Amino acid sequence: GAVVSQHPSWVICKSGxxxxxxxxxxxxxxxxxxxxRQFPKQSLMLMATSNEGSKATxxxxxxxxxxxxxxxxxxxxxxxxxxxxxxxxxxYICSARGTSGPDPTDTQYFGPGTRLTVL
Amino acid sequence: xxxxxxxxxxxPVFEEAPVELRCNYSSSVSVYLFWYVQYPNQGLQLLxxxxxxxxxxxxxxxxxxxxxxxxxxxxxxxxxxHISDTAEYFCAVSRMDSxxxxxxxxxTRLLVRP
Numbered sequence: 696g697a698v699v700s701q702h703p704s705w706v707i708c709k710s711g712x713x714x715x716x717x718x719x720x721x722x723x724x725x726x727x728x729x730x731x732r733q734f735p736k737q738s739l740m741l742m743a744t745s746n747e748g749s750k751a752t753x754x755x756x757x758x759x760x761x762x763x764x765x766x767x768x769x770x771x772x773x774x775x776x777x778x779x780x781x782x783x784x785x786x787y788i789c790s791a792r793g794t795s796g797p798d799p800t801d802t803q804y805f806g807p808g809t810r811l812t813v814l
Numbered sequence: 815x816x817x818x819x820x821x822x823x824x825x826p827v828f829e830e831a832p833v834e835l836r837c838n839y840s841s842s843v844s845v846y847l848f849w850y851v852q853y854p855n856q857g858l859q860l861l862x863x864x865x866x867x868x869x870x871x872x873x874x875x876x877x878x879x880x881x882x883x884x885x886x887x888x889x890x891x892x893x894x895x896h897i898s899d900t901a902e903y904f905c906a907v908s909r910m911d912s913x914x915x916x917x918x919x920x921x922t923r924l925l926v927r928p
Contacts, residue, residue, distance in 0.1 A: 738920045739858070741916070788858070790858075805859070807857040810855070
């Protein structure tokens with residue numbers, strides 16, 4: 696089946712620093728990747744949609760200058776949390792949708808998530 | 815706009831008992847329907863999906879769901895649960911267009927007791 700990895704799985708950083716999270720599709724090409732944020736015991740909230748080679752589309756209320764997304768290749772998207780603050784602490788999950796590979800229909804495959812803690 | 819409602823935030827059930835997790839959706843356009851499971855500190859795993867065709871969809875781990883267009887529901891069922899089924903279950907929809915955005919329900923925690 697389709698596998699999506701995220702790195703790191705957890706990260707602790709100081710307030711004011713930037714943190715980069717990688718999302719990779721391991722066995723398929725992902726033309727579209729999505730970034731979600733999940734607060735404790737709550738649902739996933741879509742932050743942005745990332746298409747390879749073009750600018751990301753952010754959902755309403757998400758600061759594009761704070762959450763920088765780069766989808767440089769068909770297998771890699773990165774989310775950079777700039778000048779992180781304690782309120783940015785959360786579980787960040789990416790998903791990938793492939794145009795080819797094991798399942799060409801409308802299915803998103805999710806990464807295992809990255810837990811960010813900002814001190 | 816689309817919305818997904820999971821009325822039950824938590825469903826406790828004894829092992830080997832049947833379970834149904836409810837999901838209702840609202841949308842002005844046709845949608846795809848999904849159920850995902852999330853184990854603690856992990857990402858989401860696709861249980862099953864409805865794209866078209868037969869309204870009864872079978873997924874992994876013995877789960878199945880039935881699409882009911884008139885009631886705009888997509889309830890998840892399992893005839894006999896195991897302790898290992900304890901997890902958070904999310905219902906989601908996406909529009910049948912190029913956006914492919916998933917709109918999630920608030921989740922239902924299935925707690926299986928021995």
